[in-house]
Amino acid sequence: MRILSGIQASGVLHIGNYFGMMRPAIALQVEGEAFYFIADYHALTTVRDPKALRENTRGVALDFLACGLDPERATLFRQSDVPQVTELAWILSTVAPMGLLERAHSYKDKLARGLSATAGLFNYPVLMAADILIYDSDVVPVGKDQKQHIEITRDLAAKMNETFGPIFKLPEPRIEAATEVVPGLDGQKMSKSYGNNIDIFSDEKETRKRVMSIVTDSTRVEAPKDPSRSTIFQLYSLVASKDQIANMRERFQKGGTGYSDFKRELFEKLWEYFAPMRKCREEILADKSYIDNVLARGAERANQVADHVMTRVRAAVGL
Numbered sequence: 001m002r003i004l005s006g007i008q009a010s011g012v013l014h015i016g017n018y019f020g021m022m023r024p025a026i027a028l029q030v031e032g033e034a035f036y037f038i039a040d041y042h043a044l045t046t047v048r049d050p051k052a053l054r055e056n057t058r059g060v061a062l063d064f065l066a067c068g069l070d071p072e073r074a075t076l077f078r079q080s081d082v083p084q085v086t087e088l089a090w091i092l093s094t095v096a097p098m099g100l101l102e103r104a105h106s107y108k109d110k111l112a113r114g115l116s117a118t119a120g121l122f123n124y125p126v127l128m129a130a131d132i133l134i135y136d137s138d139v140v141p142v143g144k145d146q147k148q149h150i151e152i153t154r155d156l157a158a159k160m161n162e163t164f165g166p167i168f169k170l171p172e173p174r175i176e177a178a179t180e181v182v183p184g185l186d187g188q189k190m191s192k193s194y195g196n197n198i199d200i201f202s203d204e205k206e207t208r209k210r211v212m213s214i215v216t217d218s219t220r221v222e223a224p225k226d227p228s229r230s231t232i233f234q235l236y237s238l239v240a241s242k243d244q245i246a247n248m249r250e251r252f253q254k255g256g257t258g259y260s261d262f263k264r265e266l267f268e269k270l271w272e273y274f275a276p277m278r279k280c281r282e283e284i285l286a287d288k289s290y291i292d293n294v295l296a297r298g299a300e301r302a303n304q305v306a307d308h309v310m311t312r313v314r315a316a317v318g319l
Contacts, residue, residue: 001032004137004171006079006128007064009043009057014197015270016182016190018067019238024141026068028174034074035135035302036064041079041086041127045120046193061291063200066281077298079131084306089123089130091317095159096126105148113193129153133168134306141174143181164316182238183231186215198235200274201281211267212260221258232262239273 005025007017025036038060040053047053057078069076079085101107104125111117132140132153140150150173157168181189184196191197198210214232219225227233227249237245248265251257284290 001138002136003028003032003034003139003141003174004037004132004135005034005141006037006039006042006131007060008039009053009060010046011056011192012199012201013060013063014190014192014199015235015238016184016197018200019182020143020190021141022064022067022069024174028139028141029070029074032139035137035305036069036074036076037079037082037131037302038064038077039079039131042124045118045124046115058291061295062281062284065284065291065294066277067200068277068280071294071297075298075301076294077302078295081295081299082134082302082306084303084310085127085130085134088134088310088313089127091313092129092133092156092160093123093126095163096156097159100152100155101125104152125149125152126156129156132171133157134309135302136169136305136309137171138169139174140171144175147173147175160316167313167316183234185210185213185231187231198270201278204271207271208267211270212263214259214263214266216259219259222255224255225252225259227252230262232259232266236262236266236269239269244269 003025005021005028007013007021013022025034028034038057040057043053043056047056061076064076065071101122106124107122110121115121128149129152132150133156140153142150150171154170157170160167184190184194185198186194186196188194188196198207202210214235216230216232230252233248233252236248240248248262252262
């Protein structure tokens with residue numbers, strides 16, 4: 001079984017990235033042949049600073065490795081180190097129905113947030129489909145909000161197979177509880193573009209500041225509170241044990257504890273949870289060639305698979 005997942009190189013990674021994509025992906029590296037790419041082509045839809053893009057790409061590799069990705073088990077590489085993916089994206093775009101792309105939720109959401117309506121943003125799902133299909137991927141772990149991308153990928157693969165004969169396997173989404181949407185400081189989905197993020201590797205002072213700024217309602221200290229509607233409780237549930245979660249739920253419902261106290265508990269638990277990863281990150285940074293070597297080996301393996309698939313695609317379409 002080949003597993004494929006990607007993460008954009010659009011900025012510093014936050015805990016929404018970790019619990020939404022990174023942790024599930026890292027867990028899957030023991031289940032099959034895992035391919036994880038850093039999506040620097042995709043990042044070009046929003047990042048216009050070349051220096052920042054390079055730094056972001058390297059930073060994503062560093063953080064992914066620090067969080068537990070094992071380069072002996074999984075293939076980690078830059079999307080742009082496999083240029084065949086853009087060739088496949090063009091071929092897929094020649095059969096992609098306009099209506100299919102116009103219905104893409106991500107395009108509408110990004111326009112609603114004020115991003116310019118570029119061709120790259122509109123064709124984003126086609127490039128994502130190419131990312132998946134070019135490695136003969138079987139399984140793609142995604143959150144519920146990303147499921148449509150896999151559906152579009154399957155539609156495009158089916159369209160190619162109907163037009164040119166059997167070329168692509170149809171990938172399956174893997175949607176697990178761990179890939180649920182992680183709330184940000186304001187209760188919306190955590191996102192760097194919303195400014196509601198808690199970064200994985202911020203320093204202690206900044207992390208505490210972000211946690212203490214979580215938006216809450218005006219319920220009095222002595223009054224019972226609804227844990228199911230609390231961002232604090234939802235984030236705490238990601239990093240605490242079952243007993244600790246049950247204890248906090250009980251205190252929410254009982255009343256007598258203020259949101260500030262719950263926020264301090266959340267900070268302590270978050271800081272403790274990511275402590276081993278901070279240590280690992282420091283060790284990786286001490287070896288100046290480690291990240292480059294990992295990405296080089298990953299690119300070599302990814303290109304081998306992509307070349308094999310593109311030979312098949314070119315023959316099928318007449319190139």
